[in-house]
Amino acid sequence: MPQPVSKRKALHEWKLYLFLVPALVLVCTFSYFPAISAIYHSFFRWSGGEAKEFIALENFTRALEDPVFWGGFLTIGILVVANLFKMIPAICLAVLIHRLRSDRWQYWYRVLVVLPMIVPGLVTLFIWKFFFNPNLGLLNSFLDASGMMPVLAFADRTLGWGGIFQEGIPTAWLGEPALIIPALIIWGFPWIGAVGVLIFLAGLQSIGTEVYEAADLDGVTAFQKFLHIELPLIMTQVRLMVVLMMIGTLQGYGLQFLLLGESGGPGGAGMVPGLWMFNRAFFAGEFGYACALGLFLFVVILGLTFINNKYIRVDK
Amino acid sequence: MSSLSQPVGARRLSDWPKHLGILLLLGLELLPFYMMMQISVKTNSEFLHNPWFPSWPTGWHWQNYADGLGLMLPFVANSVVVSVSATVGCLFFALLGAYFFARYKMPFSNILWPVFLVLMMLPGVANIVTLFALLKNLQLLNTLWALIILGIAGGQVFCIYVLRNFIEDIPKDLFEAAEMDGATHFAQLVNVVIPMSGPILGTLAILQFLGSWNDFLMPLIVLRDPELFTIGVGLIYLDGEYVKDWGKMMAAFFVASVPLIIIFLFTMKLFVRGLASGALKG
Numbered sequence: 001m002p003q004p005v006s007k008r009k010a011l012h013e014w015k016l017y018l019f020l021v022p023a024l025v026l027v028c029t030f031s032y033f034p035a036i037s038a039i040y041h042s043f044f045r046w047s048g049g050e051a052k053e054f055i056a057l058e059n060f061t062r063a064l065e066d067p068v069f070w071g072g073f074l075t076i077g078i079l080v081v082a083n084l085f086k087m088i089p090a091i092c093l094a095v096l097i098h099r100l101r102s103d104r105w106q107y108w109y110r111v112l113v114v115l116p117m118i119v120p121g122l123v124t125l126f127i128w129k130f131f132f133n134p135n136l137g138l139l140n141s142f143l144d145a146s147g148m149m150p151v152l153a154f155a156d157r158t159l160g161w162g163g164i165f166q167e168g169i170p171t172a173w174l175g176e177p178a179l180i181i182p183a184l185i186i187w188g189f190p191w192i193g194a195v196g197v198l199i200f201l202a203g204l205q206s207i208g209t210e211v212y213e214a215a216d217l218d219g220v221t222a223f224q225k226f227l228h229i230e231l232p233l234i235m236t237q238v239r240l241m242v243v244l245m246m247i248g249t250l251q252g253y254g255l256q257f258l259l260l261g262e263s264g265g266p267g268g269a270g271m272v273p274g275l276w277m278f279n280r281a282f283f284a285g286e287f288g289y290a291c292a293l294g295l296f297l298f299v300v301i302l303g304l305t306f307i308n309n310k311y312i313r314v315d316k
Numbered sequence: 317m318s319s320l321s322q323p324v325g326a327r328r329l330s331d332w333p334k335h336l337g338i339l340l341l342l343g344l345e346l347l348p349f350y351m352m353m354q355i356s357v358k359t360n361s362e363f364l365h366n367p368w369f370p371s372w373p374t375g376w377h378w379q380n381y382a383d384g385l386g387l388m389l390p391f392v393a394n395s396v397v398v399s400v401s402a403t404v405g406c407l408f409f410a411l412l413g414a415y416f417f418a419r420y421k422m423p424f425s426n427i428l429w430p431v432f433l434v435l436m437m438l439p440g441v442a443n444i445v446t447l448f449a450l451l452k453n454l455q456l457l458n459t460l461w462a463l464i465i466l467g468i469a470g471g472q473v474f475c476i477y478v479l480r481n482f483i484e485d486i487p488k489d490l491f492e493a494a495e496m497d498g499a500t501h502f503a504q505l506v507n508v509v510i511p512m513s514g515p516i517l518g519t520l521a522i523l524q525f526l527g528s529w530n531d532f533l534m535p536l537i538v539l540r541d542p543e544l545f546t547i548g549v550g551l552i553y554l555d556g557e558y559v560k561d562w563g564k565m566m567a568a569f570f571v572a573s574v575p576l577i578i579i580f581l582f583t584m585k586l587f588v589r590g591l592a593s594g595a596l597k598g
Contacts, residue, residue: 001484002421010423016416016501020428023413023472030469031435034443034450041446048449093341096334105335112342114588118576119349121530122548123569126555127348136562138351141367192345198588251441254533258552274441281445282537294442301439309437 038291046288048281059292069293072273073300076250078181079272083245086191091238093192094200095230098207110201114194125258128187132259134170139186143171174259177267184255184270196241203234243308250301253278273297356380356566363562377563384567390543391550396575398460398546399528402467406524407517409468410475415505417476418483419491435473448537458540467528475520482516483509518586522579529576547572 005013042059046052063069097109116124131138143149152165164178165171173183207229215225231238253274256264262279264271274297281290355363357376413432417425447466448457456462486509494504510517532548539549554568580587 002418002425003488005420005422007423010420013420013422013501016420016422019412019416019501022409023476024428024431026409026465026469027432027435027472030447030450030466031440031443031473034446035438035440037446037450038442048452089341093338096338096341099334100331100338102331109338109342110588111584112346114580114584116345116349117526117587118580119352119569119573120547120576122532122551123352123572124348126551126565126569127352129555130562130565131348131351136364136367138367190341190344192341247439251439257533277442277445278533281448287445287449290445291442294445298439298442301441302437305437305439 038294041288042291042295044288046291047285048287052288055288059289062289063292063296066276066293068268068271069273069276069296071268072271072276075181075270075272079184080246080249082185083249084242086185086188087196087238087241087245089190090192090196091200091234094197094204094234095226097197098201098204098230099212110198113192113197116192117194122258124188125255129174129259132173132183132187134172134175137173139173140170175266177265177269180260180265180267180269184259187255187259199237199241200234203237204230207233243304247301247304247308250274250304251297352566352569355562356384356570358563360561360563380561380563380567381571383564384569384571387554387564388547388550388568388571391545391547392571392575394460394544394550395529395546395548398463398467399525401464402471402528403521403524405464405468406471406475407521410472410479410520411505411509411517413472413476414479414483415501415509417480419501419504432473432476436477444533444537447534451538457538458544459538460544460546462538463528463531463535463546466534467524467531471520471524471527475524478516478520479513482513486512515586518583522583522586525579526576 041052043054043056044052045055045058093113097106097113100106100109130136134140140149143152149165149171150167153167155161156163156165161178164176171179173179211229212225215229220228251274253272256270256272256275257278259265260270262275262283264275264279273293277290277293277297280286280293354370355367357378357380358366358371359377359380362371362375362377416422417429451457451462456465490508491504494508499507530548532546532552535546535549536552539545542550542553545553551568551572554565
């Protein structure tokens with residue numbers, strides 16, 4: 001705990017305040033000022049320069065009726081649900097690694113889990129973009145080679161998907177509006193985030209070997225062990241990851257920007273609220289409107305954070 | 317049958333399905349990495365002919381790496397400058413700030429602390445729009461300074477939060493002994509705090525470095541001149557220019573990863589720990 005100091009001592013130690021000055025100045029200039037400036041400028045028609053025109057609530061009323069912006073939340077909703085399922089491989093991997101009897105192997109697998117992090121996230125995204133390439137991309141080669149393309153083409157014909165998958169015609173994963181959300185979901189398969197696995201492993205650590213031995217004596221199956229021993233113990237971590245994932249999905253748009261470009265791909269099928277804000281500011285020059293959009297997004301995320309802190313607080 | 321009555325060999329054997337499962341999952345996860353490596357030494361026609369498997373080592377097309385290096389090296393150099401400066405600066409100022417809060421309960425520190433803490437909760441999603449205008453007014457657009465300063469500023473809250481807790485746990489006697497010897501606060505920070513906080517500083521440094529290295533949205537709106545591009549913008553730029561030659565692209569991707577690979581080799585343990593604690597940042 002910090003030591004309490006008397007007034008006189010504090011006066012004597014006034015130089016200590018200088019220690020805080022750089023951090024305080026940085027935070028005020030680059031965190032508080034932009035936030036306040038965003039609130040202020042959301043009432044203006046503003047293109048980022050000196051000139052601005054006060055338009056009261058026009059940006060907000062326009063934002064409320066903006067189909068692209070609110071449609072983006074629907075996309076986010078789909079991605080959040082998909083991301084929930086995409087957590088399963090990481091949980092499975094953590095449980096598998098934890099169940100190994102050899103500590104040495106556990107350590108080396110942990111290193112292997114972290115290994116993909118040495119490739120910048122951006123590079124991984126570009127490699128996936130290349131996988132999605134219709135002519136050269138490996139996703140189409142894989143579907144052709146494994147015989148899944150005819151199956152998809154058959155499903156397309158019978159279920160009436162409108163000719164997205166046709167034999168002999170390369171599927172344009174990032175060029176076909178109906179396939180953009182599937183592509184946004186598929187990328188990164190098998191979706192093992194190093195951070196998630198390490199956090200789940202930390203949660204599993206509290207299970208001693210004697211629990212497993214007792215379970216073995218009772219003849220419990222591997223799946224029952226998972227349901228009754230492991231899952232309850234990592235529920236805290238799972239909840240934490242769900243919250244982080246939801247907040248991350250809501251405010252993230254780098255993925256959509258890199259794979260699809262600033263307009264969210266053909267038909268704007270991959271448009272998300274953050275990307276729309278980015279697009280309005282830096283591609284349409286509507287900075288004032290982008291501020292208003294950003295504020296809506298801010299309120300939604302803040303609400304989520306609040307719910308998180310109130311109801312699913314995680315004690316480290 | 318209980319596992320206790322099984323011979324040791326049988327217990328070993330029963331781990332094999334788990335190993336297989338793990339290796340399958342990890343293998344799929346590392347597939348992009350494998351693809352990058354094997355395509356990076358192929359010409360386009362070799363790749364079209366044989367997309368999946370590595371070609372024979374004697375036929376490797378090293379020219380891709382010469383080209384990739386030539387393309388990426390300036391970007392990598394810019395990124396190294398930005399990420400290293402941002403990380404060092406961030407930790408330096410955060411140490412100072414954390415020391416202020418951790419050492420004494422100074423007047424007003426109970427008012428100043430929430431100024432930082434609140435930012436842990438507030439999403440900064442809308443800031444990118446007005447940050448651009450701010451940087452423009454500060455004449456920092458199209459400079460690497462903008463990225464360095466934003467990197468330093470962006471890491472303050474989390475680093476001060478973590479370091480404050482750490483410094484508070486350092487025994488008071490150490491500070492008092494230093495004070496007896498007439499050490500200033502800065503000397504106490506350098507001689508008492510820093511030697512004790514190696515691992516935590518390392519963990520924070522890796523997190524800051526990774527964040528800065530992987531960022532591309534801010535560099536994209538800040539930088540205009542290709543000679544200032546960091547790897548993020550550089551790769552976006554290359555993606556538009558060199559779509560045709562995949563071997564060269566993949567070699568460039570690999571070059572962009574080399575600094576992280578070097579860091580990883582030296583700090584594997586910190587890396588593993590840093591990532592887990594970094595998730596709690598949000």
